[in-house]
Amino acid sequence: MNSSGVASRRTAPRVPATAYFGVGAIFHYLGPAFAVLLFARVDVLGVAWLRIVSAAVVFAVWRKPWRLVRQLTPEQRWVLCWLGVVLAAMNAAFYLAIALLPLATVGAIEFLGTIVLAAVGVRNGRNVIALVLAVGGVVVLTDIRFAGAPLGFVLAFANCALFMLYVVLSHRVANSGPSGIDQLGAAMLIAAVVTAPLCFYAAPAFTSPVTLLAGIGVGICSSVIPYVTDQLAMARLRRATFALMLSILPAVATVIGIVVLTQVPSIQELAGIALIVAGVSVHQQPRETKEK
Known part of the structure; x- marks a missing residue:
């Protein structure tokens, strides 16, 4: 085992899993918020490619996952x-969605799939309530903006399905065999290969060092810090606990959207986001997924 792996093992027990989750929650949407600002200089798919490749390079140098x-x-x-394929598709769908819709809206819809999966796994009154709340929240959000950006919602729901797969696959990685972070690095390298054709969309960044550095920064903020902290948190939390903590992410997306992008939600949008947060908080994971 390399020295960084030993260090992470020695350090991890001293840091609460909730602290890792908190850091990941902030960067999960801070990076994409910076990406939205970069869309004015580089095509959306080009920014998505820069995010994936820069993260893959960081993992390759740091962990040597091969x-x-x-x-x-x-x-x-x-x-x-x-996992590599899902990461590639999820990042592309997410960036295309936030180019058309507010970050808070896409961030809220992202978690509908988690509730649907739980409702299918555990058919009880609690999950029925959670599903009703979440679907109600999505209806409120789509009612506001669907006429203006239908493609944005198609992409947001595609990202929702892919995010659900990411949570399931990354939890398996975090609790199986070798270091979850090393496996995540390998998956990111696979994602970089899958998205290689998108490099042409990033052409403007190749002639502007500042833009290129900004794209690299987006990758570190979006795909290195949050994914690593997710792995550290998931390795020490039951999936049910981790899924419950995910309920704060739509609220984090809303705050970051306001602060960084000045995307101030309306009362109706806040109501829709609140319903989804309530649904994520109420839902119950299948019993078999609670074990680490």
Whole structure:
């Protein structure tokens, strides 16, 4: 094991899992908020490519994730491949969505899939209430803006489905075999290969050092800090607990949207986001997913 792996093991127990989650929650939307500002200089898909590739380079230099391939079972390798594909598609869909809709709206819709999955796994009154609240919140949000940006909502719902897959796959990675962070780095390298054709959309960044550095910063803020802290949190929290804590993310997205992008939500939008937050808070994960 390399020295950074030893250090992370020694440090992790001293830091509460909730602290890792809190840091990840902030950067989960702070990075995309910076990305929205970058859309004026680089195409949306180009920014998504810069995010993925810069994160992949950081993981490659820091963790050298290709060294763990021999340690993985064929099943674990398939999980990594799927996680890489999901990361690529999720990042592209998310950025395309926030180019058309407010960050808070996309951030709220992102969590509908988690509630739907829980409702399918545990058919009880609690999850029915959670699903009704969340669907009600989404209806309120879509009623406001659907006529103006239907494609934005298609992309937001696609991101929602992909985010659900990300949570499931990354939780498996965090609790199986070698270091979850090393496996995450390998998945990010796969995502970089999958998105290679998008490099042409990032052409303006290649002639502007400032723009290129901004794109790299977006990648570190969006795909290194939050994903690493997610892994550190998920390795020490039951999936049900982690899913419950996710309920604060739509609120974080709203605050960051206001502060960084001056996207001030209306009362109706706040009501829709509040309903989704309530649904995420109420829902109950399937019993078998509660074990680490």
